[in-house]
Amino acid sequence: MKEFRKDDRMASLISANHYLLPVIHRFGIRLGFKNKTVAELCAKYKINSDFFIAIVNSFHNPNYFPEEKLLSFSPLLIIDYLKKTHRYFVRYSLPGIEKRLHQLQLSSPEGSHEMLSIENFYLEYKKKLLAHIADEEERVFPYIVGLISSPESIENKKLHLSFEEEHHNVDLEIDDLKNLLIKYTNPVYDELICNELLIEIFRFEKDIIDHARIEDNILIPQVNQIQNQR
Ligand SMILES: [Fe+2]
Ligand SMILES: [Fe+2]
Incomplete structure (x- = not known):
């Protein structure tokens, strides 16, 4: 390639x-x-x-x-990119998926339990993802910025950071959502809408895996390195 x-x-x-x-x-x-x-x-x-x-x-x-x-760039530069990606997820990717999911539900027979449970599954997923993003933005990133700009202020508050498990769970759930639609749902809805939804989910999945990889393999090792130098 x-x-x-x-x-x-x-x-x-x-x-x-x-x-x-x-x-x-x-x-x-x-x-x-x-x-x-x-x-x-x-x-x-x-x-x-x-x-x-x-x-x-x-x-x-x-x-x-x-x-x-990538490890050679400032963590501040990386955080800036990660935040922009969060914004894109929150303002664009998630609402896009949600909109299509809702269209799909409207296209299926009224009161379809399957569709309702898929929508609920998604809403649970979204809640967890938003909580994860909020934790990074409100706790983790400010800590890292502080670590770089005034290391003495966080002298005794060494955070042990690892997102891998949470990222892994987020990945699994998006996979479950895909599988529900691809394998297990009775196709009594508009399939063209469902295809669009799946394409959107695949695109989002690629984006979020790439995002998590930068956090796990670049940002966290950088933080560990700064912490260990002290
Ligand atoms: Fe993130
Ligand atoms: Fe993350």
Whole structure:
């Protein structure tokens, strides 16, 4: 699989993989790329182009994970990207899934218990995911920012951070949701809506796995390293 470089034209990244659209958007880069390269656009938007290209490549090719490279960036830069991704999940991905789920329910026979239980399953999932995101934003990220900006203030409050189990559970549940729809639900609803919903869920799943991987394999080891230096 091709590895993108900074002198590639931004438009060619989209042609190669249109799933990169939200990733690029997250960095604040707007469409209307003309023939500008990645490096040119990053300069225009004042974005660290090494970071941008590392994130884009690891999203594009799940087998390519430039761990060394990513570990070399400031945790603040990584947190900023993670927060933008959270915002995208909360404001766009989850409402999108929810909307289609609701359409699907409306397209099925009135009072369909299956559809109601799927919707309830999803709402439970969403609640857990939002709680997880809130914990990161309100407790974990501020702790890390504090650790970097004024280490003395958190001298005696070493947090032991690990998200792996929670991430794993979130992954399992999204998998369950897919399986309910693909394998176990009686297809008495509008299948085109269901297909759209599944495509949306698959897209979200890819995004969230990529996100969790950056937290588990980059951010947490960085924090452990800073804590151990002290
Ligand atoms: Fe997160
Ligand atoms: Fe997380």
